[in-house]
Amino acid sequence: MDFSFNINGDGRVDLHTHTAQSDGQHSPESLVALAKSKKLAAIGITDHDEVGAITPAQAKGIELEIAIIPGVELSTIHGGFDVHILGYFIDHYNSRLLEVLVFLRAERVRRTQRILQKLALLGMPVSFEAVLEHAGEGCMGRPHVAEAMMQAGFVRSYQDAFDFFLAEGKPAFEPKTKILPAEAVEIIHAAGGIASLAHPGQNLTLEVVVEVAQAGVDAIETIHPKHTPTQRRRFEKIAAEFGLLRTGGSDFHGGRKGEEKLGQFTVSKEQVELLQKSAEKWH
Numbered sequence: 069m070d071f072s073f074n075i076n077g078d079g080r081v082d083l084h085t086h087t088a089q090s091d092g093q094h095s096p097e098s099l100v101a102l103a104k105s106k107k108l109a110a111i112g113i114t115d116h117d118e119v120g121a122i123t124p125a126q127a128k129g130i131e132l133e134i135a136i137i138p139g140v141e142l143s144t145i146h147g148g149f150d151v152h153i154l155g156y157f158i159d160h161y162n163s164r165l166l167e168v169l170v171f172l173r174a175e176r177v178r179r180t181q182r183i184l185q186k187l188a189l190l191g192m193p194v195s196f197e198a199v200l201e202h203a204g205e206g207c208m209g210r211p212h213v214a215e216a217m218m219q220a221g222f223v224r225s226y227q228d229a230f231d232f233f234l235a236e237g238k239p240a241f242e243p244k245t246k247i248l249p250a251e252a253v254e255i256i257h258a259a260g261g262i263a264s265l266a267h268p269g270q271n272l273t274l275e276v277v278v279e280v281a282q283a284g285v286d287a288i289e290t291i292h293p294k295h296t297p298t299q300r301r302r303f304e305k306i307a308a309e310f311g312l313l314r315t316g317g318s319d320f321h322g323g324r325k326g327e328e329k330l331g332q333f334t335v336s337k338e339q340v341e342l343l344q345k346s347a348e349k350w351h
Contacts, residue, residue, distance in 0.1 A: 079337025082330060083112035083137065083156065084266070084289070084317025087125070088204060090115035090141075091211040093322030096125035103134060106331035110135035110340065112156060112317060117142060117172040118207040119160040137340070140165070141266060142255070143172075145246040146283075149276050151265070153252040154289065154315065157347035158261035165259040168247075175245035176208045183213055186240040187233065192222040210234045253284040262286040262347045264315040269299035277303070281310045286346055291316025291333050313342055 086092035087099050094102060096113065099121075103111045113125050113136060122138045129136040140155045158165065180199055187194050194216045202212040202219075214229035223229045233240040247255075253263040264287035268277045281288060290303040291314070307314050318329040 079109045079340075080107070080331065080334040081110040081112070081135075081137075081337065081340050082106075082108055082317045082320065082334050083139070083315050083340070084114055084141075084154065084292070084333075085111050085320045085330065086115050086141075086322070087113065087121040087206075088322075089121040089206045090118045091206075091209050091321060096121040097128040099320075099322075100125050100128040100132060100134060100136065102330060104132045108134065108331050108334070109337060110137060112137040112139045112154075114139040114141045114154055114156075114317075116207060116209065117169055117176070119158070119165070119169065120205065122160045139261070140169075140256070142168075142252040143244055143246045144249045144252045146249050146280060147276055149272055150246070151249050151272065151276070151280055152267065153249055153256065153285065154264040154266045155252075155256035155259065155261040156264065156287075156315070156343055158256060158259040160259070162259035165255055168255050172245065173207055179242050179244055180208050180210075180213060182242045183210070183234070183240050186242070187213075187217070187222075190233070190239060192217065192220070192233075194220055194222070249280050249283045249285070257350045260347060260351045262313070262343055262350070264289055264313075267292045267294060267319065268303055269295040274302070277306060281306055281312060285312065287313035287315050287343065289316055290314045291335060292319060293329050293333055294319075313346060314339060315343065 087096045113122050115121055119140055126136045138158050138160050142153045144151045144153055184194055198216040199212045202215040214226045217223045217229045256263040263285045265280050265285050266289050288303055288307050290300050316335045318333045320330040
């Protein structure tokens with residue numbers, strides 16, 4: 069897969085973006101158009117447990133001459149910590165990957181139904197149909213429940229829905245079905261991609277980061293909006309120590325959380341080429 073044909077200009081690449089196929093707000097096509105307006109040379113489409121945005125994004129990318137790196141973000145569990153593993157340069161038609169995503173998608177629906185049951189007991193009946201309307205064809209999750217709660221007038225804002233009801237430890241929280249990091253790595257490798265530990269500075273201890281770094285990942289996300297300069301240097305050191313490549317991006321969802329940072333956190337064309345070369349060994 070040759071991405072050199074349209075990595076132009078200074079070659080800035082945002083490797084971590086989400087579309088409305090998971091919990092982002094932009095369609096695949098509008099996200100690509102926005103990335104083009106930010107003068108990005110390429111973006112990675114990394115929806116949560118979902119790959120449906122990749123093909124339409126690639127078609128729009130050809131039209132606008134911006135490279136689309138096919139990816140995914142898988143939710144895993146390690147030592148009680150929520151660990152996300154990014155996959156890059158995947159074959160998004162791989163049968164093993166699609167089988168796992170179908171299972172995880174079904175589990176998301178069941179989780180949503182349990183959340184709605186809890187909300188009903190709290191005096192906030194939200195219909196499954198209302199949540200489905202917000203999710204559309206995307207992968208259903210708590211953001212869509214939050215939007216349905218707002219629409220019904222039960223909360224004033226999206227953030228209030230999480231702060232008071234949906235976040236971990238709150239009365240309507242339900243844990244998500246997760247696989248182990250090593251399983252996610254195996255699935256990504258089977259799909260011809262490389263695996264990167266996502267936003268390690270967001271919620272992981274240094275011990276967990278090191279353990280996951282030793283679990284077979286190929287890279288670590290050093291550049292992320294929630295990483296401090298100290299954390300970035302720490303993760304770069306870990307990458308060097310364990311022979312890992314580095315990834316980075318804005319983790320863009322479209323501003324639902326008041327964050328519009330697409331293109332502000334990027335890696336170079338050269339880093340992307342190293343990732344692509346590393347992925348070749350899994351083909």
